[in-house]
């Protein structure tokens with residue numbers, strides 16, 4: 685183990701929430717982020733049916749179970765295998781949350797539509813701020829799309845997003861789908877981390893519309909969700925990628941172009 689790794693292990697061991705999680709048998713310190721979010725925003729209730737996107741190693745699954753109790757149901761998905769939990773009404777499956785078949789599998793396993801969808805998924809970190817930010821926006825967009833298929837009307841949504849230039853646009857997009865949208869950083873989230881949480885309350889019940897005028901949607905325009913999952917409601921706009929008279933849209937369009945170029949360069953490394 686290198687010097688830097690050793691320092692990281694020591695720091696982690698001295699971390700307040702890491703110790704607390706160990707004491708209370710939570711699989712990750714992240715459990716406290718969800719518990720704090722819930723205390724402040726009242727997102728999950730007893731008896732609720734919760735979907736957790738990006739759930740490994742299972743800290744949010746455990747915290748959710750503590751909130752929904754025996755009458756609730758919690759199902760999570762992660763790219764990584766999750767060690768099974770003892771409780772019967774916590775299910776974890778392995779899969780990619782950005783794939784249609786994974787979301788269908790979750791729908792098959794759920795007793796009814798979700799009361800709450802939570803997403804703490806993180807992309808692989810490249811170390812380049814704009815790339816990591818855009819990957820996080822991509823995952824959060826996919827989480828929103830999945831949520832419009834999983835969540836019942838008036839249900840709640842929590843999603844982690846790394847801060848950056850496209851963050852405000854993501855929050856704006858959420859206001860099209862939820863009655864109330866708020867952003868926050870719980871105490872258990874490290875101040876050095878770029879993560880913030882966006883809370884959407886009272887889902888309006890409409891499916892994701894890829895034709896709304898939000899340039900960030902272009903980040904995921906090749907995704908199978910958009911091609912096969914989402915009903916085509918309008919003709920795809922031809923030519924002009926961004927609206928001519930909207931300066932903000934233009935700026936965002938250029939930003940996305942830059943991010944795509946940067947990402948291309950990184951993947952060749």
Ligand SMILES: C[S@@+](CC[C@H](N)C(=O)[O-])C[C@H]1O[C@@H](n2cnc3c(N)ncnc32)[C@H](O)[C@@H]1O
Pocket residue numbers: 711712714715737738739740741742743744745761762763764779780781782804805806807808823
């Ligand atoms: C910060 S961890 C989640 C921690 C979890 N909330 C907990 O309390 O234990 C982020 C997770 O997102 C998962 N993830 C990233 N992209 C994913 C994807 N496309 N589908 C499913 N899981 C994904 C990663 O594998 C990782 O386990």
